[in-house]
Amino acid sequence: MKKDINQSTRTFEHDLKQCLEVLNRGGLILYPTDTIWGIGCDATNADAVRRVYELKHRADNKALIVLIDSADHLDHYVVDVPPIARELIDVAVKPLTIIYEGAYNVAHNLLGENESLAIRVTHEEFTHLLCERFGKPIVSTSANLSGEPPDQGLADVVDAVRAGVDYVVRYRADDNSPHEASNIILLSRDGTFRIIR
Numbered sequence: 001m002k003k004d005i006n007q008s009t010r011t012f013e014h015d016l017k018q019c020l021e022v023l024n025r026g027g028l029i030l031y032p033t034d035t036i037w038g039i040g041c042d043a044t045n046a047d048a049v050r051r052v053y054e055l056k057h058r059a060d061n062k063a064l065i066v067l068i069d070s071a072d073h074l075d076h077y078v079v080d081v082p083p084i085a086r087e088l089i090d091v092a093v094k095p096l097t098i099i100y101e102g103a104y105n106v107a108h109n110l111l112g113e114n115e116s117l118a119i120r121v122t123h124e125e126f127t128h129l130l131c132e133r134f135g136k137p138i139v140s141t142s143a144n145l146s147g148e149p150p151d152q153g154l155a156d157v158v159d160a161v162r163a164g165v166d167y168v169v170r171y172r173a174d175d176n177s178p179h180e181a182s183n184i185i186l187l188s189r190d191g192t193f194r195i196i197r
Helices: 002-024 046-056 071-076 084-091 125-134 159-164
Strands: 029-032 037-040 065-068 096-100 117-121 138-142 183-187 193-195
Touching: 002 029, 002 125, 029 125, 037 046, 046 138, 046 159, 065 125, 071 084, 084 096, 084 183, 125 138
Parallel strands: 065 117, 096 183
Antiparallel strands: 029 037, 037 138, 065 138, 096 117, 183 193
């Protein structure tokens, strides 16, 4: 049992190190998130974001979600974060993605209407540490081709997606338990919000 724990720890740390190297050079990763498996990249790198759209065969007018490690960093990417945002994050019982208006400090091709950006604070161990060590938001979009159902585990990810990224995480590779996408809320600058999903 001790050997398995040590091996798991080594895999976890190796994956973190490899992901950081890939993200820093503008590459794409395939990784487990706090919801489903995702394709990720540096959310401040427009070329990397473009590669994600191309890999998924997705129109670039459909905004992508980004992950950050703490609600304390929202001010780095959103102008005038409504105070209710932190309350919503604190009371959420499952992963919550909030779409904010007036985003900045990220790649221009991530932004939606009204310069909006979908952000989720992740508490899952791997993604939380990855975001913390990277120090910037990380794109997190489902690891499927546009129009196809989201993949539950790594085994479900199609070869075209695996071949299109620069690193595939091994941590949680055998986890095929059911996972759900996050709840999504659209939050206006005046603090009013609407549940999208």
